[in-house]
Each structure stands twice: as C-alpha cells, then as structure tokens.
Amino acid sequence: MPKLHLYVSNCLQASEIIADNKARFPVVKPRNITLGPAAPAFESPFPDITFLSIQFRFETNLGKAFGLTRLVWDVDTWRSFTCFTLLEEIHEHQRNIGENRPRGSHNDKVSYDEKRQDEIDYVNRSPDVLISESACKVVAA
Numbered sequence: 824m825p826k827l828h829l830y831v832s833n834c835l836q837a838s839e840i841i842a843d844n845k846a847r848f849p850v851v852k853p854r855n856i857t858l859g860p861a862a863p864a865f866e867s868p869f870p871d872i873t874f875l876s877i878q879f880r881f882e883t884n885l886g887k888a889f890g891l892t893r894l895v896w897d898v899d900t901w902r903s904f905t906c907f908t909l910l911e912e913i914h915e916h917q918r919n920i921g922e923n924r925p926r927g928s929h930n931d932k933v934s935y936d937e938k939r940q941d942e943i944d945y946v947n948r949s950p951d952v953l954i955s956e957s958a959c960k961v962v963a964a
Contacts, residue, residue, distance in 0.1 A: 851908060853881040853888070866893070874904060886913040 856879055863877045874893040881888050890908045894901040917923045933941075941947070 851883050851888070853883055853890075856881040875901060883910070885910060886916075887911050 858877065858879050860880070861878050863875060866874045866876045868874070872895070874895060877892050877894065879890045879892070881890060888908055888910050890906065892906040893904045895904045896902075912918065
C-alpha cells in the first residue's frame with residue numbers, strides 16, 4: 824500500500840478534506856491537518872461498495888483531535904461518505920494516566936499508595952505462608 828499512501832498524499836490535500844466536510848468543519852475549525860497514523864487503505868465492507876479510508880490528525884481551539892473519513896468515488900471525483908472526529912486532548916489539561924494519575928484518598932480515608940505500602944510491610948497482619956513437603960523437595964533439589 825505505499826503507492827496508495829503516496830497517491831493520497833499527493834492528490835488529497837487537507838483543503839480537500841475540509842471542502843468535502845463543509846457541514847462539520849466550520850464548527851470544529853481545524854488546523855495543522857496531517858495524514859495518518861495509518862496509511863490510507865481501500866475497504867470493501869460489501870461486494871458492491873468500496874471506500875478509501877483515510878485517518879488524519881488535526882488541532883482545534885479546544886485541543887488535539889483525530890479524524891477518520893471514508894471516501895467514495897462519485898462519477899469523476901472522490902466524495903466524503905462519512906467523517907468521524909474525536910477530541911483526544913484538551914489544551915492545558917493533562918490526562919489522568921500514568922504519572923499524571925491522581926494520588927490520594929479518592930473516596931476512602933487512606934490513599935491507595937498508603938494501603939499498598941501497608942500490604943507490603945504486613946501492617947496489622949502476618950504474612951500468609953504455606954510450607955509443604957513437596958515445596959521443600961523442590962527447593963532442596
């Protein structure tokens with residue numbers, strides 16, 4: 824499919840995506856449109872219909888977004904059949920994942936980190952230990 828990606832990159836410009844989606848994009852006000860992350864590809868969900876599926880990324884006044892458009896051939900040009908957009912990030916607001924995950928008590932008196940440390944240190948309980956004859960033989964072997 825590299826030839827298809829090159830073809831789409833050369834023939835289908837960001838302005839054409841906007842032109843084909845006149846109803847939605849004036850509200851979104853996209854800018855910095857780039858093709859990807861996946862290369863454009865033909866999809867045939869039914870024997871009598873084929874789409875050219877194109878993914879793209881862009882920015883709005885609110886944040887970074889992702890889009891997917893499916894084009895169909897209409898007489899002499901490609902036309903947008905569907906266009907889906909998704910706001911992935913909001914400017915100046917970090918997602919609460921990984922290191923940005925909130926650390927605190929949430930709905931409990933003790934935070935998760937404190938609970939986990941108490942489990943590791945065996946606070947208020949003894950460790951559960953199972954000693955069996957077969958385990959000793961394995962360790963001794």
